[in-house]
Amino acid sequence: MNRIITLQQSVMAEDEKFASSIRERNARMGLLMVNIIGSPGSGKTTLLERTALNAGLAMAVIEGDLATDRDAERMARLDVPVVQINTRGGCHLEANVVERAMDSLPLDTLDVLFVENVGNLVCPAEFDLGEDFKVAVLSAPEGADKPLKYPFLFASAKAVLLTKTDLLPHLSFDTGMFDADVERLNPGVPVFRTDSISGAGIAEWVDFIRFKAREKRANVR
Ligand SMILES: Nc1nc2c(ncn2[C@@H]2O[C@H](COP(=O)(O)OP(=O)(O)O)[C@@H](O)[C@H]2O)c(=O)[nH]1
Ligand SMILES: [Mg+2]
Ligand SMILES: [Zn+2]
Structure with missing residues (x-):
């Protein structure tokens, strides 16, 4: 399967209802959902x-973006089922449109559904999409001070990347400070x-996702 479906995000109240409905459906199916x-x-x-190139995970992706479908095209090129959500300038994804996006994915064939949220360290962390957990991604060039500057994301994530x-050899990234700040905000987070x-490091990340997917499947109600 290789297709891109583009949805526009709508503004909608009562988003928690949609998040609960997604969570409920995923629990019944044993499908892991991860919000990046x-x-x-x-x-x-x-x-x-x-992650897609690392064999052994049936995955699909929902791509949140302000405008283009470039990221969705990148995933589709790898034969990953993907749905693009254009937020038309909106700075985060909301559960109502994510639920619609899920309707066009082959959910029952998947181990894991990834959501790539709109690039933003602030409000995406505050919106529940019905995911199992959020993952905080920080790139080394952004600087080791960012976890404390964006504490809500780094405290609520269940994994930090x-x-x-x-690029570390070219940067003055203080890994000791980064590790200590993340641990302080979120004790024990991987x-x-x-x-x-x-x-490097991709196998460990994929192992973690594989473990979480297996755990989710084993707990189907
Ligand atoms: N040096 C280096 N560049 C990377 C790495 N991962 C991504 N990039 C580059 O960073 C840029 C942004 O990557 P992308 O995956 O599109 O970021 P996104 O906006 O967070 O989805 C691209 O030019 C990538 O090639 C990495 O591990 N090392
Ligand atoms: Mg991207
Ligand atoms: Zn926002």
């Missing part, structure tokens, strides 16, 4: 491409360090 949140350019789509670690150029 990070700045524009932090490497979210590249990470998802790398430090991407572009290949932190993955990935380099999508060499692929």
Whole structure:
């Protein structure tokens, strides 16, 4: 399957109702849903491409973007089922439109559904999409001070990814401070360090997702 469906995001109240309905459906199906949140350019789509190339996960992606369908095209090129949501300038995704997007995905064939949220470290963290958990993505060039500057995201995520670690030798990124701040905000949260150029760290990340997908499937009600 290789298709892109484009939806426009609508403004809608009572979004919690949609988030609950998504969560309920996923629980019945045993489908893991992961909401990926990070700045524009932090490497979210590249990470998802790398994840798709790592065999053994049946995945689909919902791409949230202000305007283009470029990220969806990148995923479709890898034969990943993908739905694009254009928010028309909206800075986060909302559950009502995510639920509609899910209707055009082959959910019963999947291990995991990833949502690449709109590039933004602030409000995407505040919106429940009915996901199992949020993942905070920070790329090394953005700086080690960002977890404390955007504490809500880093405190609420169930995994933190430090991407572009290949660039660390060229940066003055204080990894000790980064680790300490993340641990302080979110004690015990798993932190993955990935380099999508060499692929370093991707296997550990995919293992984590695979484990969570298996756990979800095992708990089908
Ligand atoms: N050096 C380096 N560049 C990366 C890495 N991951 C992504 N990039 C580059 O960062 C830019 C933004 O990546 P993209 O995945 O589109 O970011 P997104 O906006 O978060 O989806 C692209 O030019 C990528 O090639 C990485 O691990 N190392
Ligand atoms: Mg992207
Ligand atoms: Zn927003």
